[in-house]
Amino acid sequence: MTAAGRRFGAWRAAWPLLPVLIFLGFFFLYPVGQLLWLSVEIKGTGALTAMHYQRLFASTLYVKVLQITLETSAWCTFFSIVGGYPVAYLLATTSERRRNNLMLWILLPFWTSFLVRTFAWIVLLGRNGAINGWLQALGLTDEPLSLIYNFTGVMIGMTHALMPLAILTMVSVMEQIDANLPKAASTLGARGGQAFWRIYFPLSLPGVAAGGLLVFITAIGFFITPALLGGRLQTMIAQVIITQVQDLMNWAFAGAVSVLLLVTALVVFYLYDRALGMSTLAGETPSTQGGGGRNPIARLSAWIGGHLLGAIGRLCDIVSEAYERLVPRPASRPTREWSRGVLAFLVFLIIFFLAAPTFFIVPVSFTTDAFIEWPPKFFSLRWYDTVFVSPLWREAIVRSLLVGVLSASLAMVVGAPAAFVLVRQRIMGKTALLALVLSPLIIPRIIIAVALFYFYARFGALINVRFIGTSLGLVLGHAVLAIPYVVVTVMAVLKNYDERLDQAAGSLGANPVRTLWHVTIPLIRSGLIAAFLFAFITSFDELTIALFVSGGLATTLPKQMWDDALLKVNPTLAAVSTILLVFITGMILAAEYLRRRALGRSSAA
Amino acid sequence: MTEKLTRIGKLVIGRRRVLKIAGGATLVLAAPAYWKKLSAQEKRIVVRDPGGPYTAGFNEAFHEPFKKATGIESVGVAGQHEPTSLIKGMVDTKTYTWDMALLSQAAHDQLVSEGNYLEDLKIDTPGLRSTPDHFKSAKYAGNDVFTAMFAIRTDHFKGNEPKSWADIWNVKDFPGRRSLRKHPFDTIEEALLADGVPGDKLYPCDIPRALKKLDAIKKDVAVWWTGGAQTSQMLKTGEVHICTTWNARAQAAIDEGAPVKIVWNQNLWSSEGWCIIRGTPKADMCREFIKFAVDGARQAAWTKHVAYGPTHPDAFKHIPEARAKQLPTYPDNFKTAIRADPVYWAKHKDKVTEQFEAWLLT
Numbered sequence: 001m002t003a004a005g006r007r008f009g010a011w012r013a014a015w016p017l018l019p020v021l022i023f024l025g026f027f028f029l030y031p032v033g034q035l036l037w038l039s040v041e042i043k044g045t046g047a048l049t050a051m052h053y054q055r056l057f058a059s060t061l062y063v064k065v066l067q068i069t070l071e072t073s074a075w076c077t078f079f080s081i082v083g084g085y086p087v088a089y090l091l092a093t094t095s096e097r098r099r100n101n102l103m104l105w106i107l108l109p110f111w112t113s114f115l116v117r118t119f120a121w122i123v124l125l126g127r128n129g130a131i132n133g134w135l136q137a138l139g140l141t142d143e144p145l146s147l148i149y150n151f152t153g154v155m156i157g158m159t160h161a162l163m164p165l166a167i168l169t170m171v172s173v174m175e176q177i178d179a180n181l182p183k184a185a186s187t188l189g190a191r192g193g194q195a196f197w198r199i200y201f202p203l204s205l206p207g208v209a210a211g212g213l214l215v216f217i218t219a220i221g222f223f224i225t226p227a228l229l230g231g232r233l234q235t236m237i238a239q240v241i242i243t244q245v246q247d248l249m250n251w252a253f254a255g256a257v258s259v260l261l262l263v264t265a266l267v268v269f270y271l272y273d274r275a276l277g278m279s280t281l282a283g284e285t286p287s288t289q290g291g292g293g294r295n296p297i298a299r300l301s302a303w304i305g306g307h308l309l310g311a312i313g314r315l316c317d318i319v320s321e322a323y324e325r326l327v328p329r330p331a332s333r334p335t336r337e338w339s340r341g342v343l344a345f346l347v348f349l350i351i352f353f354l355a356a357p358t359f360f361i362v363p364v365s366f367t368t369d370a371f372i373e374w375p376p377k378f379f380s381l382r383w384y385d386t387v388f389v390s391p392l393w394r395e396a397i398v399r400s401l402l403v404g405v406l407s408a409s410l411a412m413v414v415g416a417p418a419a420f421v422l423v424r425q426r427i428m429g430k431t432a433l434l435a436l437v438l439s440p441l442i443i444p445r446i447i448i449a450v451a452l453f454y455f456y457a458r459f460g461a462l463i464n465v466r467f468i469g470t471s472l473g474l475v476l477g478h479a480v481l482a483i484p485y486v487v488v489t490v491m492a493v494l495k496n497y498d499e500r501l502d503q504a505a506g507s508l509g510a511n512p513v514r515t516l517w518h519v520t521i522p523l524i525r526s527g528l529i530a531a532f533l534f535a536f537i538t539s540f541d542e543l544t545i546a547l548f549v550s551g552g553l554a555t556t557l558p559k560q561m562w563d564d565a566l567l568k569v570n571p572t573l574a575a576v577s578t579i580l581l582v583f584i585t586g587m588i589l590a591a592e593y594l595r596r597r598a599l600g601r602s603s604a605a
Numbered sequence: 606m607t608e609k610l611t612r613i614g615k616l617v618i619g620r621r622r623v624l625k626i627a628g629g630a631t632l633v634l635a636a637p638a639y640w641k642k643l644s645a646q647e648k649r650i651v652v653r654d655p656g657g658p659y660t661a662g663f664n665e666a667f668h669e670p671f672k673k674a675t676g677i678e679s680v681g682v683a684g685q686h687e688p689t690s691l692i693k694g695m696v697d698t699k700t701y702t703w704d705m706a707l708l709s710q711a712a713h714d715q716l717v718s719e720g721n722y723l724e725d726l727k728i729d730t731p732g733l734r735s736t737p738d739h740f741k742s743a744k745y746a747g748n749d750v751f752t753a754m755f756a757i758r759t760d761h762f763k764g765n766e767p768k769s770w771a772d773i774w775n776v777k778d779f780p781g782r783r784s785l786r787k788h789p790f791d792t793i794e795e796a797l798l799a800d801g802v803p804g805d806k807l808y809p810c811d812i813p814r815a816l817k818k819l820d821a822i823k824k825d826v827a828v829w830w831t832g833g834a835q836t837s838q839m840l841k842t843g844e845v846h847i848c849t850t851w852n853a854r855a856q857a858a859i860d861e862g863a864p865v866k867i868v869w870n871q872n873l874w875s876s877e878g879w880c881i882i883r884g885t886p887k888a889d890m891c892r893e894f895i896k897f898a899v900d901g902a903r904q905a906a907w908t909k910h911v912a913y914g915p916t917h918p919d920a921f922k923h924i925p926e927a928r929a930k931q932l933p934t935y936p937d938n939f940k941t942a943i944r945a946d947p948v949y950w951a952k953h954k955d956k957v958t959e960q961f962e963a964w965l966l967t
Contacts, residue, residue, distance in 0.1 A: 061963040068966075119838070126844045127782075149828045227831040232787070232823075232965050240962070248955050249689050249719050370861045371841045450690055457698030469702050548691055551702030552653065552682030563683040566657025568837040568857045 193316025493527025656683025
């Protein structure tokens with residue numbers, strides 16, 4: 001068979017890509033492409049122009065804002081991964097019961113809206129805020145520290161928002177690492193540090209790569225957090241694009257800025273792919289193991305990576321050995337316990353950071369004051385009263401939950417099969433496909449929102465279905481945003497999946513569907529849950545598309561919160577967040593209880 | 606047979622149950638009642654407003670009495686800030702999620718100059734006739750006046766209070782943390798006024814002069830704010846001591862007992878008014894609504910909820926003195942007010958925004 005013939009054959013096996021291609025082609029590529037086309041067209045004539053692109057470079061402004069955006073996103077990714085890794089490691093290596101308990105804490109930030117979280121940070125970190133108050137009361141500082149309205153504030157807010165994404169992605173990969181491998185390394189003489197850095201860490205890299213990528217790409221689109229927690233210098237590109245669309249109605253130029261952003265992000269993605277082996281994610285041999293990849297950048301980075309990891313491992317061992325010599329440990333406490341203790345403490349700090357705004361929100365919801373403030377003035381239930389009395393809030397909560405579940409399910413159905421093909425089949429243009437799948441996260445939401453509005457209106461009139469002002473339009477729009485999370489997360493878990501298990505099932509007579517249902521899906525379930533959660537949260541916290549597509553008629557929770565916070569952010573938002581927190585955590589605990597009971601019954605039987 | 610349970614992490618979901626849920630969801634999606642066309646009802650118009658307290662105020666002042674008087678149901682919905690793009694989309698595609706909207710005059714000017722996106726009002730009522738000319742145009746009937754001013758924390762300044770835009774720049778005599786808007790609107794004018802440009806010579810703005818004046822205070826600005834809710838929060842908690850904002854935002858902090866004072870001297874006013882979205886099949890019903898709404902007594906009713914100024918001169922006859930004093934169009938507050946020129950900004954905001962953003966980053 002010729003090479004081309006083989007590739008064609010591979011494409012035939014790639015049919016599960018069809019849903020994602022059709023869906024994104026329809027609801028993303030075509031509408032957004034039409035809008036971006038405006039940036040190269042002379043208004044209404046069809047003739048081409050580079051005018052808007054020349055303007056991009058006529059002033060240094062746009063390049064500078066882009067640079068700020070990329071730097072901010074890179075730092076945020078760094079902090080999310082470095083902070084998230086120990087948490088993910090502990091989660092993946094601890095007992096299942098403890099993992100489930102810890103997971104509840106890590107998911108906490110997910111259930112409070114971005115608006116509430118950001119205002120919680122404003123109040124916590126402000127000059128007269130809780131943290132400065134404690135620092136001064138303890139006599140640690142004389143003057144209040146500037147914790148917000150600068151780079152620090154932006155990092156705190158963004159890392160807080162994105163670290164759970166990094167943690168969940170990494171956990172789902174780490175859970176599949178065979179715990180016997182580091183043990184085997186130890187019996188072969190590797191000390192703790194070497195066993196971890198040379199064996200465990202490289203195996204967890206697909207998770208790090210996927211988590212890093214998702215955090216980075218999501219961070220690029222942030223604007224509310226940097227706008228509210230940042231200072232003069234923290235202008236993000238999404239903000240510039242929003243100004244062009246909303247305030248200036250200059251869609252052509254907004255399109256040009258978006259294209260600049262898209263191209264830059266894809267170049268970063270390409271380099272990342274070449275150097276750090278995003279191909280690890282796309283199913284090629286991880287560069288750190290093989291090192292014999294075709295491209296020199298990968299080979300170089302593999303060489304550097306291998307040596308670097310060895311060096312870090314050695315360094316760890318030297319330090320711990322020196323420490324043990326200085327402080328001889330009692331025979332009853334092995335090293336492993338000691339390092340677990342350090343790990344547990346680190347994880348405690350990080351979880352405290354993740355949960356802090358939530359802890360803050362709960363007492364604030366009982367305040368008598370009409371502002372979110374610290375310390376809250378107790379005790380009043382008026383904000384809960386507002387929520388329970390108003391049908392608007394109830395309706396918004398129900399609609400948001402419904403739209404979230406439906407769009408996440410849709411994104412799973414469309415996105416997960418594509419992940420299988422992208423990991424398992426060798427097909428041409430895999431990187432390009434992955435880039436397409438990622439682009440809904442890179443293109444600013446306001447562009448997608450405007451594009452979808454036009455598409456919905458015209459397509460809806462054509463087939464006589466109402467997309468605008470209905471939940472249907474919302475579900476489809478949110479699914480577009482959720483697909484990238486689903487595809488990347490599922491790819492990451494599949495990467496470490498041992499395909500021989502499927503082959504074994506097949507040789508025992510299971511057909512592919514049964515194999516998938518009874519073997520593969522149960523084994524990668526934590527990745528699937530993570531993917532579903534990301535998709536759900538994307539929808540649950542989404543405002544821009546909701547404002548455009550619903551036109552204010554179908555109210556979602558973020559829209560209702562945004563509406564309520566027009567003049568001031570009042571404790572109603574804290575009350576709603578607390579209700580959600582209790583409700584969702586309660587659901588998770590109840591499900592856990594039922595599961596235990598079911599397991600107990602089946603083992604008794 | 607016991608249904609085999611797939612453990613999806615912490616959730617127990619039987620496979621059949623998944624199918625049932627999915628099936629149920631499809632039913633919900635397909636249920637015609639759920640998707641029923643809202644605007645299909647005969648006598649019903651959808652009116653965009655900025656949301657929050659506006660919705661409550663307009664319900665009381667307009668929507669409820671309007672339905673009683675005419676039988677036409679008007680529904681207020683909150684739309685995003687400056688919804689020009691969405692209105693353009695509605696007209697381009699003839700998809701009328703809204704029939705009319707309360708828009709800032711700047712948004713109105715933009716929708717008129719960028720293309721023909723608004724309907725001619727063609728209304729002649731005593732209410733509109735007695736509304737001053739600067740609050741109306743062929744496609745725009747003013748409803749309220751909001752104003753950009755600055756507010757101070759009186760507990761910080763204790764008697765020696767900043768009284769003018771120039772005082773914000775006077776860091777020596779009025780030390781304290783300052784906050785300005787991270788946007789050229791208003792901020793450019795404020796810098797020029799502080800630099801001594803007379804109110805009637807403000808436009809066209811001398812941008813280089815304004816940026817030079819802003820240079821002088823750049824390092825003393827503690828916070829560059831981006832959203833109105835942020836300013837009321839900062840004034841309430843005392844994060845900053847001088848803060849430019851809109852009067853209703855400062856009022857929200859004052860109403861909660863914060864030691865905050867509004868400085869009305871040379872405040873920059875703009876208005877919001879009713880516009881009909883071009884091509885809506887319900888334009889005539891919208892006209893009825895506007896005729897009804899441009900009325901002193903009815904405007905007075907929403908001032909309980911929103912601290913902006915009514916455009917109709919008779920409104921103050923119906924507003925208690927204590928509240929009237931907090932509104933921008935109250936004669937004492939309006940005395941030194943300067944109009945923020947929407948025409949200037951419609952023409953120049955693209956370029957000035959770029960210059961201002963670049964200035965911020967240097």
